[in-house]
Amino acid sequence: MRKEFAYVDARTDGLVLSETEAGILEATALKIAADHAGCSLHSTDLLHSVELASAALPGEVRRALIAFRDQGNTGGALLLRGLPVGTLPATPDRPEAEPHWADVPVATLSQLMVMSVLGRSISYSDEKNGNLVQDVSPKRGAERRQENGGSILLELHTEDGFHPAAPHFLSLICLRGDRDGKAATVTGGIGDALPALDAETVAALRRPEFRTRFSTSFVRDSGREVMTPPMPVLSGPESNPDLRVDFHGTVGTTPAARAALARLEDAILGSLKGLVLEPGELIILDNRRTVHGRTDFAPRYDGQDRWLRRSFALADLRPVWSELGQGRSHNPVIAEQHAELIAAI
Ligand SMILES: O=C(O)CCC(=O)C(=O)O
Ligand SMILES: [Fe+2]
Structure with a gap:
């Protein structure tokens, strides 16, 4: 098992909000929270208010988000710094202890304002109770x-790469940093790794010869192992491909596929960017262009451990319209659609 990631500092590329800009965002978030007190975060009315309020983001930040949404970048990640976080309860150490969105209104609504520029917020009812913003x-x-x-090293992965409607974008906002300075979030963009891959490897990665295990968070109750059907790891434009892989959960179904997967992992490991997130930093990932992971760290469960909040966005809700249950939560996929895919690999 890998123990560490080697990476270059991602902080040098970040956009920083001034104190005044953060103050405007904080006041905007508090007003939305007051106007929608008692509402579910999945309420369409609340989400539309969030989207309207994203005009409170500095113009330079909105421009960077729009460019990231439309053109992306080779690393597949964008870092914002200096976002307001507000006052915080203790870091939750059990799912039952996770606070309501309204207990962390400033960070939660600021994060959703950012995400609303990139797409439509979505969650998955199979995971984390379907919460739109997850601890x-x-x-x-x-x-x-x-x-x-x-808290062991989390291997590089596409988020929910096994899922038929995997998020197009995800973001992680840091509420409380790792006090030991150990837990580093790393990203590996296919645009940065591609030049290190030979043509034979790329051709193998484009063949549908890879199966990915569903994350345990999606199948815990059933206790079963569920694999996707064989799929390619790379797809889309030759010079600007999409990437879908999980170095913990993806297996090649042929010797050539397994060799190509190992070469891809080496290329990505050689071009990682990363940082130990600090409060107010928000990293946005283009889930079709980058994988991400995290180094190990040592929790103490005293209410002061590292705490991030995560949210997902799809570019368009229309393709998943019939799959959306209450609010913006994607219906479970395992029981209905994937039972036949259970395989003993
Ligand atoms: O803890 C981190 O930095 C990343 C965790 C992660 O992969 C995720 O929440 O999707
Ligand atoms: Fe992840």
């Missing part, structure tokens, strides 16, 4: 899981 903090007893509640 990422170490959970007691989950230390060794390959999930965001674990």
